[in-house]
Amino acid sequence: MNDATTAVAVDYGDVEAAASRLEGVAHRTPVATSRQFDALAGCTAFFKCENLQRMGAFKFRGAYNALSRLDPAQRAAGVVAFSSGNHAQAVALAGSLLGIPATIVMPADAPAVKVAATRGYGAEVVFYDRAAGQGREEVAGRISREKGATLIPPFDHRDVIAGQGTAAKELIEDVGPLDYLFVSCGGAGLLSGSALAASRLAPAARVVGVEPAAGDDAARSLRTRTLQHVDNPVTIADGARTESLGALTFPLVLRYVHDIVTVTDPQLVEAMRFLWERMKLVVEPTGALATAGVLSGPIDVRARRVGIVLSGGNVDLKAMATLFA
């Protein structure tokens, strides 16, 4: 990667191009509003319901955009990804729709329901043994070499970032100008893409990333303007347990994101309770980060127009029951 691409690897044009590829394939998800939320937070909030996206999360946008850009030889050789979460299902579904064989590398102890869901979308699942010290990158790398399969990373990839930006693009097109845009932050694929969309379509909006307090590497990275890491953050927001921003997303965050705030797990559960009980929307812990950031964060949003991305809704109700008990 040369310096120029490090500085700005993706621009708004890539988001627009991704939107064309996704048209008629991804859902243009609805925007929810809630009088009760507005009364509670003192703002006018617009919730982009990516929990209602195909396979239940925004991840489908980036994966489909990336896979649709492969050339015929690459398509024939297939794709490989390592993930036991939404990225696995996103790559599996995109592969199935585009006729591209997908291999997903998962830990041997991945929940059976996630393995089944990924296979349900037609992907081959290959396990690696965490206990035996096997690395998932290593296994995925071997598959990539043996099959010639293209590795699709979960966030640090320009087509993935551009695809994720299409959700915020739709939100702003649908509701008009915003003062704030709150977005969950793990590896910052969604955050970078959203910030790119806002920079063009809502240039006055302040873009705020929200990450778990236990894994505050992105907040520290933005503050110090130096890439920071965190080891195995313990949080219920399983989609934001990434250890650092990426080589592509970090420069985008530095350039386009105004602030990153953190929320604790109890604050996340309160946000989820509001979304489930009052708004009747099933949102996963990571998907409730942005909402928690508005409700519990340090930013004064009173009387402002606030966009909130509900990034995903894939939960195991049995596991969730313990959160709400």
Add this chain to the structure above:
Amino acid sequence: MNDATTAVAVDYGDVEAAASRLEGVAHRTPVATSRQFDALAGCTAFFKCENLQRMGAFKFRGAYNALSRLDPAQRAAGVVAFSSGNHAQAVALAGSLLGIPATIVMPADAPAVKVAATRGYGAEVVFYDRAAGQGREEVAGRISREKGATLIPPFDHRDVIAGQGTAAKELIEDVGPLDYLFVSCGGAGLLSGSALAASRLAPAARVVGVEPAAGDDAARSLRTRTLQHVDNPVTIADGARTESLGALTFPLVLRYVHDIVTVTDPQLVEAMRFLWERMKLVVEPTGALATAGVLSGPIDVRARRVGIVLSGGNVDLKAMATLFA
């Protein structure tokens, strides 16, 4: 009541009039679809999301319609209702919007969260003591006499029935012709109103009520064409624990409803699990009756266009946790 009103107390014109009164006040709730549901059930299903209605259930429609028809003297004297469920909140909210004082009679042991919600909408809550053998009708009757307040029954009232019918009216207007319309059935206010709407707007559709197997009085009433009762049915569908159809709803069911099927509590939980996990929609047990009726009922809906009313979404997550554990 004379014979003529017993035969048909409400007609489609009443539903149309209710729709005008509700315009801009009730939400025109969205219609959800699910590829996964269609694959599972083999049909094309359209879910009317009354869980996203104001106060979380279709009940707002009937209550607001009834209250908005009161004359100035009646409005000044206020309204009274007995309910510890959605009807309480519906009358409270409608009263608050119309400036009509509302008194809600609840059992002394009603869940604190429901009492708080009803008071939150501005109603006065009066308790009665079940253990002391006090009847809620008696308490409500006394309030009605003392204050001159108008009693708003939960289902057996022409304006309530007409208001409830507006949800199915919107559904059919939005999605076009249906082969089946599945609706939850307690006292059949929603079912009668929906059947009236379908009789005019989707005359080829078969209207199917779905009630809990433990309280199958409506199914037996339709089959025998004689009003049947059930005592304190034990079911998680707390909105369908009514002991019989009403003097107004029973004739409407006989005339406009084609079938009534029953589902067990485990079938209800399975339907709820699908709605929550796959469709990301929080639906209460009673609100999932129609969905369970399609998934588990005896009717062959394959290749048919099926309307399903998700009637409400008010749940206590702590209580729900035990269902999904």
